[in-house]
Amino acid sequence: MKRLSGRPAKQPTVPRRKRMSGEERKAQIVRVATDLFAREGFKGATTREIAGKAGISEAVIYKHFSRKEDLYKAIIDSRCSNPGGEPRLLSMLKGKEGREVFVIIASFLLEEHRRDSSFLRLLMYSALERQSLSELFINTRGLEFLGFLESHIQSLIKTGEMRKVDPGLAARAFIGMVEHYSIAQELYGAKRFFSRPERKVVEAFVDIFLNGMRRR
Amino acid sequence: MKRLSGRPAKQPTVPRRKRMSGEERKAQIVRVATDLFAREGFKGATTREIAGKAGISEAVIYKHFSRKEDLYKAIIDSRCSNPGGEPRLLSMLKGKEGREVFVIIASFLLEEHRRDSSFLRLLMYSALERQSLSELFINTRGLEFLGFLESHIQSLIKTGEMRKVDPGLAARAFIGMVEHYSIAQELYGAKRFFSRPERKVVEAFVDIFLNGMRRR
DNA sequence: CCTAAGTAAGTGAGTGCTTACTATACTCCG
DNA sequence: CGGAGTATAGTAAGCACTCACTTACTTAGG
Numbered sequence: 359m360k361r362l363s364g365r366p367a368k369q370p371t372v373p374r375r376k377r378m379s380g381e382e383r384k385a386q387i388v389r390v391a392t393d394l395f396a397r398e399g400f401k402g403a404t405t406r407e408i409a410g411k412a413g414i415s416e417a418v419i420y421k422h423f424s425r426k427e428d429l430y431k432a433i434i435d436s437r438c439s440n441p442g443g444e445p446r447l448l449s450m451l452k453g454k455e456g457r458e459v460f461v462i463i464a465s466f467l468l469e470e471h472r473r474d475s476s477f478l479r480l481l482m483y484s485a486l487e488r489q490s491l492s493e494l495f496i497n498t499r500g501l502e503f504l505g506f507l508e509s510h511i512q513s514l515i516k517t518g519e520m521r522k523v524d525p526g527l528a529a530r531a532f533i534g535m536v537e538h539y540s541i542a543q544e545l546y547g548a549k550r551f552f553s554r555p556e557r558k559v560v561e562a563f564v565d566i567f568l569n570g571m572r573r574r
Numbered sequence: 575m576k577r578l579s580g581r582p583a584k585q586p587t588v589p590r591r592k593r594m595s596g597e598e599r600k601a602q603i604v605r606v607a608t609d610l611f612a613r614e615g616f617k618g619a620t621t622r623e624i625a626g627k628a629g630i631s632e633a634v635i636y637k638h639f640s641r642k643e644d645l646y647k648a649i650i651d652s653r654c655s656n657p658g659g660e661p662r663l664l665s666m667l668k669g670k671e672g673r674e675v676f677v678i679i680a681s682f683l684l685e686e687h688r689r690d691s692s693f694l695r696l697l698m699y700s701a702l703e704r705q706s707l708s709e710l711f712i713n714t715r716g717l718e719f720l721g722f723l724e725s726h727i728q729s730l731i732k733t734g735e736m737r738k739v740d741p742g743l744a745a746r747a748f749i750g751m752v753e754h755y756s757i758a759q760e761l762y763g764a765k766r767f768f769s770r771p772e773r774k775v776v777e778a779f780v781d782i783f784l785n786g787m788r789r790r
Numbered sequence: 791c792c793t794a795a796g797t798a799a800g801t802g803a804g805t806g807c808t809t810a811c812t813a814t815a816c817t818c819c820g
Numbered sequence: 821c822g823g824a825g826t827a828t829a830g831t832a833a834g835c836a837c838t839c840a841c842t843t844a845c846t847t848a849g850g
Contacts, residue, residue, distance in 0.1 A: 383825080399702060401617045405810060415827060420811065482698055485761045486615065493763050501767060526768060527778040530758070531751040538750030538757075545701045547709050551717060552742060562743040570786025593799060593844060621836060631801050636837065792850090801842075809834070816827075 384422045387412055392433050396476035399483040400430055434491050437480060438498040448506065457568060459510065464536045464560045471540040472556075478545060504529055511571075520571040528571060535563045600638045603628055608649050612692035615699040616646055650707050653696060654714040664722065673784060675726065680752045680776045687756040688772075694757060720745050727787075736787040744787060751779045 390412045394403040405426055409416040423429040447466050451459055471478050485492040507529040514520040520528075539559065542548040554562075594602065606628045610619040621642055625632040639645040663682050667675055687694050701708040723745040730736040736744075755775065758764040770778075 399615065399617065401615065402703065404808080406808085414825095416810085417812075417828090418826065421825075424811095426810065479702060481762075482702060485763075486695060486698060486702075487618065489763055492761075493766070496762055496764055496767070500762075500764070523782065524770065524774065524778055527770060527775060528782065530755050530768075531779055531782050534752070534754030534758075535747040535750040538754040539746050541754075542712075542746070542750075545708075546697075546712055546716075547701075547705055548712055548716070550709070551712070552746075554740065554743060558740065559743060562740055563747055566739065566744065566747050566783065566786035568786075569788070569790070570782035570784075572785070574785070596798075599799080620834080622834085630799095632836085633802085633838075634800060637799075640837095642836065793848100795846105795848085797844100797846080799842105799844075801840105803839090805836105805838075807835080807837105810832100812829100812831075814828090814830095816825105818823105818825085820822095820824105 383414070383418065387414075387419055387422060387429070388432055388436055391429055392437070392480070393476065395430060395433060395483070396479040400426075400487050430488075431491070433480070434484065434494055437477060438494055444499060444503045447503070457564060460532065460564045460568060461560055463507070463532075464563055465556070467533075467536050468540050468556055468559065471544055475544045478541060482541075482545070504533065507533065514571075518573065521573045523571060532563075532567045535567070539563075596638070599630070599634065603630075603635055603638060603645070604648055604652055607645055608653070608696070609692065611646060611649060611699070612695040616642075616703050646704075647707065649696070650700065650710055653693060654710055660715060660719045663719070673780060676748065676780045676784060677776055679723070679748075680779055681772070683749075683752050684756050684772055684775065687760055691760045694761060698757075698761070720749065723749065730787075734789065737789045739787060748779075748783045751783065755779075 387408065391403070391408045394408055394411065397403070405416050405419055408429075409419055412418075419429065423432065447463070450462055450466065454462060481492065481495050484495060504526075508525045511520065511525040511528050515522055515525065543553075603624065607619070607624045610624055610627065613619070614623075621632050621635055624645075625635055628634075635645065639648065663679070666678055666682065670678060697708065697711050700711060720742075724741045727736060727741040727744050731738055731741065759769075
């Protein structure tokens with residue numbers, strides 16, 4: 359016989375779980391979900407799996423986020439205003455000049471992506487599945503950083519250390535070499551067929567770029 | 575009253591559709607599905623949607639492909655042994671030398687991806703969702719082409735027209751600039767914030783690269 | 791040339807399972 | 821007590837995939 363709705367009286371014999379404050383729980387859900395969305399994409403990651411990994415029931419997720427989409431947005435937001443990202447790089451660059459600036463940038467990007475590819479995966483998934491959200495990424499993490507590099511190059515052109523090249527394109531050329539290599543190695547699995555020590559890669563790319571930008 | 579199974583007698587009043595031979599139909603399914611898988615990914619594209627766009631019932635798909643996965647593999651295969659891809663580029667390069675080789679390669683890639691981003695999307699989706707399949711892409715389309723460029727650069731180094739740089743890294747640097755720019759513009763939506771005429775982009779990238787590889 | 795048997799192509803209505811999301815009741819703690 | 825937090829047990833819709841059956845086309849025999 360079926361109940362119309364509601365619950366039958368239940369016996370609370372199951373071992374009870376730890377309670378958490380709302381914000382703790384929310385942060386934990388975001389953490390777990392970030393990992394899953396990065397691995398499986400928005401459509402591939404299920405609320406059930408997220409709840410399972412967090413050790414709670416699906417209903418708890420919906421106490422904190424009214425729709426799956428909202429949880430996804432929260433993740434993108436948290437990744438955009440992240441402590442671990444570009445700010446750290448920019449501080450590493452303080453006081454550095456010449457060739458070293460480019461070496462630091464290239465090493466940073468290669469290392470960061472090798473260490474944790476989830477940011478890269480989230481970015482790519484959001485570009486493919488949810489184009490509008492990927493623009494958030496672009497705006498907050500991409501453009502700020504590209505803008506820095508662009509104006510750095512611009513000033514090197516002004517002092518005559520580099521020849522006159524559209525600084526926007528030059529910056530994109532440099533980032534492109536590094537990022538594309540990183541993506542190919544980590545995500546496309548290209549490292550199965552081609553591999554060089556990270557130091558050599560950085561040296562080669564920085565060489566080609568700086569030499570390419572030198573006045574003749 | 576319900577039948578135990580089987581169909582109720584049906585009246586064939588609906589306008590009948592064209593019949594197709596098996597191979598025609600199979601090719602059509604692959605064509606329609608390519609488009610959908612490229613837009614939505616493996617998980618995002620549904621068999622129902624594919625059938626709908628092809629104007630057939632889902633069951634027909636399963637006459638030709640025993641699982642959805644098989645259809646996906648067929649698409650990857652067909653895209654790998656494609657007439658429209660690298661062979662065309664390689665023939666365009668016949669007899670060309672010097673700077674022009676690099677201009678042609680860069681223009682080709684930028685134009686190809688702008689015209690039809692579905693190959694790029696399939697590649698990226700397969701890297702994220704189905705890593706093993708993306709290696710098929712890499713092997714057939716990527717490595718062959720990279721290998722060509724690599725050995726071209728190698729020979730330029732031998733004749734002394736370029737300085738000594740790991741040719742594998744040099745080739746990846748050049749392709750990286752171009753591909754990453756293309757991906758950023760077309761897939762990340764970066765063209766909303768930054769745009770240059772294609773000719774200028776090609777010129778700048780080729781300049782930086784060739785100048786960067788010149789003997790000092 | 792006509793017709794009927796044989797078969798490839800196609801269909802509509804499922805199956806069983808999974809999904810995002812919800813309604814309701816219980817419990818712990820301030 | 822009251823409300824935040826959690827659990828149980830849903831629901832309706834959507835998914836890949838199947839089945840029993842029909843229809844269109846081909847072809848062999850008179």
